[in-house]
Amino acid sequence: DAGVIQSPRHEVTEMGQEVTLRCKPISGHDYLFWYRQTMMRGLELLIYFNNNVPIDDSGMPEDRFSAKMPNASFSTLKIQPSEPRDSAVYFCASRDTGQGSSGYTFGSGTRLTVV
């Protein structure tokens, strides 16, 4: 199992540009989570999906952020337009319902820098 796969690993973009982060969850996992990590705020949940349906997006900072999960094997997090304060490491995680709270598997993250 290749684990949760995120791309790209690093992204540098200019303020105002659109950024798309990608995630491939572990096959068979029915939950997918997007987290953001900064020094100031730590790890914070942005949104999560269950069976491809967004369940809770209350952590999405503002309308510039959007996330989709068109199928069970792919999700995107889009920022448009990007701002310097969006610079952070973005993690995707997936989980199988049957595994409970020990079953979260995280990807290696995407380090986003907005200049």
Next chain:
Amino acid sequence: DAKTTQPPSMDCAEGRAANLPCNHSTISGNEYVYWYRQIHSQGPQYIIHGLKNNETNEMASLIITEDRKSSTLILPHATLRDTAVYYCIVRVARGARQLTFGSGTQLTVLP
């Protein structure tokens, strides 16, 4: 999820046991204690969890006090690769959705 309190940082000599404490005085009867860790530049990784009995796996041991208000994660022979932020999370085993992380403990294993 019950609130947890962890020291912000700890040091440990390589080869010695690392004992990471966690206080969770408001834990409910159906809540478990979970430990995750995050090595620099990687995503968090599950280590171990327990309800009330002590637990051991290939990575670590978990000691939970009898009143369940605190616990200790033990890495028996710490290596440099164990340098990471360790998160103690208290929550129900099933039914809850997202995992919520606090500040954790930065463990530095010294050569």
